[in-house]
Amino acid sequence: MHILIVEDDEVARDYLAKALREVGHSVDVAGDGIKGLHMASSIAIDLAIVDRMLPKLDGLALVQSLRATGRKLPVLILSALGEVDDRITGLRAGGDDYLTKPYHMSELMARIDALARRGDSGNAENTAKLKLADLELDRMTRRVTRNGKKIELTAREFQLLEFMMRHSGQVVTRTMLLEGVWDYHFDPQTNVIDVHISRLRQAIDKDFDKPLLHTVRGAGYSLREDE
């Protein structure tokens, strides 16, 4: 992907650019809001990472201006602010996702991958059937089968699987799961998500040859065919 980083903190910006380049993305940078808006409007980029607190033009204003021109570019907003309502404000301004500092690079990577996919296949939301290898999930009938065999899941396990399948092949972090499946934005001190995942794993992987639900160390989980 071609990614634009608009961040005024040089140290953070440089590390972010380096990390993104290391995984194969091409990166452009801007150190203030005006330059960032200009670049976002003129260069062909696939995704923008915009810090909220920028000199010359505030991050949210940048995103709003971008949206006003009709640009459908996926935007991840980075913020060092107080939180709680800030996320909603950011998303309302036109951001597609919101990440507070400090963050783990793996978290950011997982989220931009998810954003890119969201941008690509606008139809993904509407497909009634999701499929990965021999695992099939039907949203309408709420039926899950693997290799033709029916799998019994609780309502929540179904939601969890649906989320993982929509992000199949990608890394999904615990925070993304808590947000996407439970709609919560907090830090549980106990490993609640891990146990939910291991239950799901029991249901879909235990009796079958190939494990699909993998743990990605230091990042989260991934539903994919190969190891």
Next chain:
Amino acid sequence: MVFACGAALLLGVVDFAVSRIVDGSTDNLIEAEVQGLREQVLVLSRSDFIELIEQRSQDQDVRGAVYLMVDPQLRPVAGNVPAWPKIGSSDDKWIQFKVSVPFGDETREHEMRAQRFKLPGGYRMLVGHDVQERQDVKNLMMRGLIAAVVLTLLLGLGGGFWMGRRILAQAGAISAVATQIMRGDLSQRLPVRNADDEINTLVREINSMLDKIEQLTLGMRTVLDSAAHDLRTPLNRLQATAEGAMSGLAPGSAERKVIERVSTEVDHMRSTLDALLRIALAETGTVAREPVNLSELVASMVELYAPVSEERGIRLESTVAAGAEVQGSRQLLAQALANLLDNAIKFTPDGGRIRVLLRAPGGAPEVVVEDDGPGIPADKRELVLGRRVRLDEARKVPGSGLGLSLVAAVTKLHGARLILDDAGPGLRVSLKF
């Protein structure tokens, strides 16, 4: 009451004053007539005098004048009064008496006021005036005055009542808005009307006070945001630097372990900072409000924590009443509940039990989280709601110690009460909305 007494006094005074004036003028009339007659009697012969009296008595132009001339035996000789009034001693100059006067088909008693004086030859004369009319006028006036006073009293009472109701209604409106404001909605202002009375002046003063408070709170929010920014930025750099360094180091190497340690500690700092900021935000009340489906929230939190409880061999029981709703922040409430459940799981031994209840008696929801762990001794309960206290001296159990502190701040923000109790054994935490 005061008004009534004053009114009565006023009536009395008016009555007295009017009587004196009216009486005075009548008396002057009578006096003048008496003087005139006294002069005439010296000049005229008796029969001429009698004729004069008769004339005057019959004179239709002079209304109300009464005359009576009697002989030494008090027998009427001339005049328009039937009999010599036998009242008072003969030395009284002035008398008042009643006379029956024809009135249409009936007779009425009329009050007369008269002077008596002696005539030559033992004859006596009475000259007076019908004061019934005066009395009637006085009565009419009194009645009018009384009616006016009563009307004023009624208007006063009615007006007072009406004003009282208006003031009560205004006070009610002010009270309602004040409750909203205390709940943290600083954008509210008290309703101001166009009138210029004291209540409105007061309301305007309060509103400008609220303007200041809102400014201060927003100022605090700015300070919080600045502090957040000033702490998060270096933490972010630290994390980025650590992760950048790790990518170049072999896994398992001593150097990498050191950097991993740094990264873990940055995580802890982030977690503590997040908690502190949330507490500060909850305490300054600068959080958006919306209707929160408490039943759904509690049920989904229980569902979220069920698997991990089961894993630890802890029974997680719950009873959640439906339809409970509060006004507030779903995320903050979720965090508070999560903290309570985290604590419960941390402190409940294997094989123990955690109970989560949501009751809504009479529309006032109550959330209870109960465990059968060590509980908190009564004398330490206040303490644990402060910023850093943890009773677990050994510090084996991880956590920033801010858990209950946030629960307290969020509870307060929502206008609810937080109660810590002994669950016999264990801790019972109640949030009463």
